[in-house]
Amino acid sequence: DTAVSQTPKYLVTQMGNDKSIKCEQNLGHDTMYWYKQDSKKFLKIMFSYNNKELIINETVPNRFSPKSPDKAHLNLHINSLELGDSAVYFCASSHRQATYEQYFGPGTRLTVT
Amino acid sequence: DAKTTQPTSMDCAEGRAANLPCNHSTISGNEYVYWYRQIHSQGPQYIIHGLKNNETNEMASLIITEDRKSSTLILPHATLRDTAVYYCIVRMYDKVIFGPGTSLSVIP
Helix, strand or coil: CCCCEEEEEEEEECCCCCEEEEEEECCCEEEEEEEEHHHHCCEEEEEEEECCEEEEEECCCEEEEEEEEEEEEEEEEECCCCCCHHHHEEEECCCCCCCCEEEEEEEEEEEEE | CCEEECCCCEECCCCCCCEEEEEEECCCCCCEEEEEEEEECCEEEEEEECCCCEECCCCCCEEEEECEEEEEEEECCCCCCCCEEEEEEEEEECCCCCCEEEEEECCC
């Protein structure tokens, strides 16, 4: 059973489009995250949700809107896609306490043309 | 959050121990030291973490200095599958800040 899953794995789209990436975890964790890894390979946290509440919101354009319908899901919706949004997006989950590790999904490679 | 510094890259012969250093001189008392690795373009994988004491699990050992300003991740018998980027992170609660990490190449 996959612990943290993301769909789709690859996403190619044109500038200006709106797209969503879905994430699901079956680990019973209460906290979920979205990270962006750009072409320079730096992993940057974007958002974090705990029990469906937003707890971390880094400096991310408001074209990016996370939505957590329940504790097991955290979806990322992106409006008006730009070339600079091309990256690999990773979802992760954990228990909130600092003593618990984060489990990452396989990533979604987004290419904006 | 405390920042970490790691060597950009390292090589290790297959079967030998790989010792990956990390400096975190501004770490605060309640921040944990975590290590993750990322193999090729896969999602990062948790390796080990610790607060003050040395830790060991089936993957690696973590040695933290007494002043907690640095640590070393030890892979006791490196294999080709351990070739990856290794990230040292200090963390309290939710926010995990990844640096550029150390690119470890295990050489046959």
